[in-house]
Amino acid sequence: MAAAPRRRDPNTLSNYEHFTTTHTKISLAIDFGTRTLAGNAKLKIKSTNNSGQQEIVLDTSHLSILDVSLDDRPCEWQLAPRTEPFGSPLVIKLKQAIKDGDSVDVDIKLQTTDKCTALGWMTPAQARSEFPYMNSQCQAIHARSIFPCQDTPDVKSTYEFVIDSDMPVIASGLLRNVEKLEDSELRRHTCYQEIPIPSYLFAIASGDITFAPIGPRSRIATNPESLDAAKWEFEKDTENYIQELEKIVYPYQWKEYNLLVLPPSFPYGGMENPVYTYVTPTVVSGDRENVDVVAHELSHSYSGNLVTAATWQDFWLNEGWTTYLERRLQAAMFGEPFRDFSAIIGWKGLKDSVAEYGEDKREYTKLVPDLNGQDPDDFFSQVPYEKGYTFLSHLEALVGKEKWNEYIPHYFTTFARRSLDSLEFKENLIKFFAADESASSALKTVDWDAWYYGTGLPQKPKFDTSLADVCYALASKWENASANHFKPSSEDVKGWKGRQLVVFLDSVNDFSEPLSKELAQAMGDTYGFFESKNVEVTARYYRVGLRSRDEKVYQPTTELLSNVGRMKFVRPL
Ligand SMILES: CC/C=C\C/C=C\C[C@@H](O)/C=C/C=C/C=C\[C@@H](O)CCCC(=O)O
Numbered sequence: 001m002a003a004a005p006r007r008r009d010p011n012t013l014s015n016y017e018h019f020t021t022t023h024t025k026i027s028l029a030i031d032f033g034t035r036t037l038a039g040n041a042k043l044k045i046k047s048t049n050n051s052g053q054q055e056i057v058l059d060t061s062h063l064s065i066l067d068v069s070l071d072d073r074p075c076e077w078q079l080a081p082r083t084e085p086f087g088s089p090l091v092i093k094l095k096q097a098i099k100d101g102d103s104v105d106v107d108i109k110l111q112t113t114d115k116c117t118a119l120g121w122m123t124p125a126q127a128r129s130e131f132p133y134m135n136s137q138c139q140a141i142h143a144r145s146i147f148p149c150q151d152t153p154d155v156k157s158t159y160e161f162v163i164d165s166d167m168p169v170i171a172s173g174l175l176r177n178v179e180k181l182e183d184s185e186l187r188r189h190t191c192y193q194e195i196p197i198p199s200y201l202f203a204i205a206s207g208d209i210t211f212a213p214i215g216p217r218s219r220i221a222t223n224p225e226s227l228d229a230a231k232w233e234f235e236k237d238t239e240n241y242i243q244e245l246e247k248i249v250y251p252y253q254w255k256e257y258n259l260l261v262l263p264p265s266f267p268y269g270g271m272e273n274p275v276y277t278y279v280t281p282t283v284v285s286g287d288r289e290n291v292d293v294v295a296h297e298l299s300h301s302y303s304g305n306l307v308t309a310a311t312w313q314d315f316w317l318n319e320g321w322t323t324y325l326e327r328r329l330q331a332a333m334f335g336e337p338f339r340d341f342s343a344i345i346g347w348k349g350l351k352d353s354v355a356e357y358g359e360d361k362r363e364y365t366k367l368v369p370d371l372n373g374q375d376p377d378d379f380f381s382q383v384p385y386e387k388g389y390t391f392l393s394h395l396e397a398l399v400g401k402e403k404w405n406e407y408i409p410h411y412f413t414t415f416a417r418r419s420l421d422s423l424e425f426k427e428n429l430i431k432f433f434a435a436d437e438s439a440s441s442a443l444k445t446v447d448w449d450a451w452y453y454g455t456g457l458p459q460k461p462k463f464d465t466s467l468a469d470v471c472y473a474l475a476s477k478w479e480n481a482s483a484n485h486f487k488p489s490s491e492d493v494k495g496w497k498g499r500q501l502v503v504f505l506d507s508v509n510d511f512s513e514p515l516s517k518e519l520a521q522a523m524g525d526t527y528g529f530f531e532s533k534n535v536e537v538t539a540r541y542y543r544v545g546l547r548s549r550d551e552k553v554y555q556p557t558t559e560l561l562s563n564v565g566r567m568k569f570v571r572p573l
């Protein structure tokens with residue numbers, strides 16, 4: 001079978017089909033006073049399919065370019081006019097075309113601007129500290145607002161980070177050295193990433209960060225006041241998760257797996273930056289109930305970080321596979337029913353996403369959407385996670401779990417350190433099972449176009465509801481509470497795990513009619529929802545209260561919205 005032609009990433013303006021960045025050295029000084037980064041980016045760029053190209057084009061966005069040199073010599077360059085939402089391409093003129101296989105060193109002097117979309121700068125109060133804080137979030141196309149690059153997940157480069165700051169620094173590479181600079185308060189932090197990574201995994205953070213070990217190859221990093229609580233939350237299971245995942249795929253490649261707990265404004269549950277997963281402090285709930293975020297982010301060490309979706313249209317290959325590995329990991333750690341228990345919560349998220357997009361935004365509900373001219377951020381939803389998970393589980397069921405278990409390491413070996421698109425995944429899967437008559441005839445029943453380009457919900461899988469049934473039963477009592485004179489008691493939820501409360505509250509939020517205000521209040525008071533430290537629970541309960549127009553939840557909802565930036569909670573509320 002001929003290889004499917006790789007589609008061009010529509011969300012980059014770089015001419016990456018002719019050149020590829022093989023190494024990136026970023027030297028930046030962090031200035032908390034001006035809230036800028038300044039320094040230079042040195043890119044080793046190899047000609048791959050040159051066909052006489054006279055220029056190299058890189059992505060930039062709201063970035064100040066001060067100078068460019070080519071192989072240490074001045075060169076002609078210009079910033080082309082801005083195109084929304086992709087930015088202003090930096091066009092570097094070549095003196096002569098470069099032979100395929102040869103490389104040039106492009107050195108760019110730069111400074112970030114106040115319009116930079118990749119950096120969050122926090123005051124000490126926002127950082128819950130005596131000191132200011134800074135962190136990056138480059139996924140999907142924000143790296144270009146820190147340094148010029150081929151800002152597409154289809155290009156992977158090794159990285160060297162040289163970051164000067166007067167506070168500790170974290171980067172998505174292994175720390176090699178810290179030294180104090182002469183006549184300065186700044187310290188120079190040097191980190192390396194020897195596994196090629198896409199630009200969206202470039203990450204830096206700096207602030208009043210302290211560290212503690214949470215396993216033989218893991219440490220936790222956070223502000224000093226939160227260190228003990230964060231250490232407790234993750235030290236029990238992190239190494240167990242790594243070892244279980246190694247059994248499902250193969251040995252962990254990145255040497256260290258660390259966690260950085262960010263200030264509360266961080267908009268996501270976690271971000272899989274290599275070496276340091278970034279997590280929201282909402283997962284430090286004091287009950288070790290939210291460590292599934294670690295299961296998810298750790299799984300990205302294989303899907304996304306090692307094997308990467310070539311374009312944002314294929315994002316489901318990152319998130320669907322990661323959600324799949326996350327649930328396999330949960331099943332391995334806590335028992336098979338936990339896989340479907342988590343999938344049930346995921347299905348509700350998928351249903352909500354599809355419903356929110358409604359009839360006029362059906363493109364957004366495709367597993368492989370068309371992102372031409374689109375900002376990938378606008379397409380972010382549960383669809384790539386949950387439709388992707390549902391599709392992979394469907395494929396697993398078709399070929400059988402035992403055979404699928406053999407495909408998992410094959411897939412992650414074939415594409416390790418590379419990027420692939422959805423068509424290559426299909427091709428690879430079919431080829432792997434070609435010699436197996438029953439598996440390959442089962443795979444012939446897959447309607448790939450319907451899965452990839454169909455809109456709306458796929459067929460609902462048959463979930464094992466053994467852990468969820470008790471939650472549904474309680475929800476049903478509440479739905480018919482008035483007719484049945486239901487009297488709630490704290491015994492109803494005694495010993496329940498946070499996730500059982502989540503399934504219960506998701507069901508309540510699905511009722512076609514809101515609860516009466518009195519019932520909503522009784523639920524909160526009887527089940528102790530106002531005292532819960534688990535935001536997964538409180539955020540859902542406040543939705544119940546808001547639907548019922550219960551004033552009692554207005555104040556805590558306002559507090560949650562002022563204290564937590566995680567969009568998963570902020571948006572529905
Ligand atoms: C089809 C969609 C294509 C591209 C979207 C890619 C990136 C979108 C951008 O908005 C960044 C997302 C970053 C997500 C990071 C972590 C999530 O896994 C967190 C999930 C929600 C949560 O738990 O808070």
Ligand SMILES: [Zn+2]
Pocket residue numbers: 296300318319322
């Ligand atoms: Zn993810």
